[in-house]
Amino acid sequence: MKSTGGFTGPAGAQTRTVDTAAAGAADGARLCQLLRDSDFFALPAQLQSSAPQSWDFLYTLMAQADDGQCHTVSYHLDAAPPALRELTAALDARAPD
Helix, strand or coil: CEEECHHHHHHHCEECCCCCCCCCHHHHHHHHHHHHHCCHHHCCCEECCCCCCCCCCEEEEEEECCCCCEEEEEECHHHCCHHHHHHHHHHHCCCCC
């Protein structure tokens, strides 16, 4: 997941990469469940706020399923469904790359 925005703009971009198979059983399972709960692979490629502000964070999340399917969604938190917001919070709690 990549996040950009806030008061630092592009200069404050942060990336978090997670391999759920290597993340530990409980942590990996939780992240996979949050991904399923958000119906991530059915989400549109963009979920934008109707009136974004310059300090809003824009998140770009790319996920790859076990079957090789890849999907990327760029979104503002206020435009994201609750399960995607919860997944974002779980990823944000991790240390940046």
